[in-house]
Amino acid sequence: MKLLKASTLQEVAATVGAHLASHGIRAVLTGGACVAIHTGTYISKDADFILQSVVTQRALDEALQELGFVRRGAEYVHPDLPFWVEFPPGPLSIGDDLAIVPVELTIGHVTTLGLSATDSCRDRLAAFYHWNDRQALTLAVEIARVQPVDLEVIRRWSTRKGKTAEFDDFVRRVGASTLRARRAPPTRRPSARGRQRRGSRRG
Amino acid sequence: MKVKALGSPFGSLTRTRVLVALTLLGTSYQRELSRLLGTSPSVVQKALSSLEGDGLISGRLVGRTRTYSMNPRYFARTELGAFVRRLAEADTQLQAGTAELRRRPRRAGKPA
Numbered sequence: 211m212k213l214l215k216a217s218t219l220q221e222v223a224a225t226v227g228a229h230l231a232s233h234g235i236r237a238v239l240t241g242g243a244c245v246a247i248h249t250g251t252y253i254s255k256d257a258d259f260i261l262q263s264v265v266t267q268r269a270l271d272e273a274l275q276e277l278g279f280v281r282r283g284a285e286y287v288h289p290d291l292p293f294w295v296e297f298p299p300g301p302l303s304i305g306d307d308l309a310i311v312p313v314e315l316t317i318g319h320v321t322t323l324g325l326s327a328t329d330s331c332r333d334r335l336a337a338f339y340h341w342n343d344r345q346a347l348t349l350a351v352e353i354a355r356v357q358p359v360d361l362e363v364i365r366r367w368s369t370r371k372g373k374t375a376e377f378d379d380f381v382r383r384v385g386a387s388t389l390r391a392r393r394a395p396p397t398r399r400p401s402a403r404g405r406q407r408r409g410s411r412r413g
Numbered sequence: 414m415k416v417k418a419l420g421s422p423f424g425s426l427t428r429t430r431v432l433v434a435l436t437l438l439g440t441s442y443q444r445e446l447s448r449l450l451g452t453s454p455s456v457v458q459k460a461l462s463s464l465e466g467d468g469l470i471s472g473r474l475v476g477r478t479r480t481y482s483m484n485p486r487y488f489a490r491t492e493l494g495a496f497v498r499r500l501a502e503a504d505t506q507l508q509a510g511t512a513e514l515r516r517r518p519r520r521a522g523k524p525a
Binding site: 284298299301303304305306307308336337340341 | 466467468473485486488489490491
């Protein structure tokens with residue numbers, strides 16, 4: 211996928227992830243761009259990737275330069291795009307949970323590794339639990355409404371964190387009707403945008 | 414050669430003491446940490462930025478002040494917290510400094 215001025219954040223994120231993979235650099239998309247892929251609506255300005263390969267700064271710079279990105283401090287900016295790419299410190303985790311299994315997220319014909327819908331939901335909920343970030347709660351609800359998420363995994367994790375009341379708040383907002391529909395067998399194919407291929411054990 | 418009263422397992426003495434101070438205080442900001450540690454604001458800011466870059470602490474804007482605390486989402490925060498609390502026990506000077514800071518609310522209009 212060629213990056214154009216009109217490219218969406220989802221397309222940029224998928225292209226960067228796929229391009230890095232073609233260079234043997236394993237990078238997992240997290241954060242707001244991952245939410246954008248799962249919901250198809252949320253607008254973020256940056257694509258955060260956690261590196262899972264040992265890679266030199268120079269190799270990373272050169273790989274991203276091929277897509278037109280230039281490093282400015284810790285961020286990679288593109289002259290034609292309003293989005294930037296960042297590599298926050300690893301490891302890939304949600305709080306102290308390191309057992310995160312990335313999934314393949316496909317945009318058009320381009321595939322990148324990223325957080326599953328369930329883990330992306332937990333990632334947003336973590337911000338709500340720790341900082342009472344209501345925007346993060348709204349995004350977690352949005353993911354759970356649009357994508358199938360494993361609520362039992364989220365419930366157990368929330369309970370371990372002592373956030374049962376907050377989890378109940380989240381479930382109330384997702385809505386009973388949505389959750390009932392989730393339990394029913396799927397009757398239609400999921401949309402191409404944000405579809406997860408070869409999904410992890412966590413939906 | 415300057416004799417260090419405390420080791421610097423986090424790369425520099427300021428980085429280590431910033432972590433200790435944030436563990437003791439919960440939340441703080443550059444100027445308060447600078448006063449507390451007796452270090453210049455720019456050196457403290459450099460330590461804060463690098464610790465934030467490493468994911469050990471997190472910062473957010475409150476009004477016009479950027480406040481910092483230990484990153485609750487850091488994967489090893491429990492272990493890190495335990496280690497830093499142990500370091501805090503050894504830094505009696507910092508303990509005394511934080512004990513002098515008023516953190517409880519103060520009603521508006523009361524004489525200072």
